[in-house]
Amino acid sequence: MPATTTKSSKPKKTGSARNKKDKTADAGRLRIRVQAYESKILDTSVKQIIDTALRYDAEIVGPIPLPTEKKKYTVNRSTFVHKDAREQFEMRVHKRLIDILNPTQKIIESLTNLSLPSGVKIDVKIM
Secondary structure, three states: OOOOOOOOOOOOOOOOHHHHHHHHHOOOEEEEEEEEOOHHHHHHHHHHHHHHHHHOOOEEEEEEEEEEEEEEEEEEOOOOOOOOOEEEEEEEEEEEEEEEEOOOHHHHHHHHOOOOOOOEEEEEEEO
């Protein structure tokens, strides 16, 4: 019985040099996302993170300012009669993004031992 072939069958490359190069280039990236209600506290904590990473000769991308999230609340001033009298409140969440390329174990250890001010939320992802 003859072997049948289709027109779309192409030989697959399993170990091309390009794929190996891309995997080694993206072998390690530490993505740090920092959030706070006050921008001054956020900037000082981001500067502290960058200084500790630069102490161990790390490649840093950022800080990249992300869009500020604004939450608005409208509240009645009076409980019963004065329906038109209202107050508006707003909460702003400022965000920054820092990428550390090819982090070593010393960098990760120093970042975990870092003490930052209260009100600063940090999300760390290893990519």
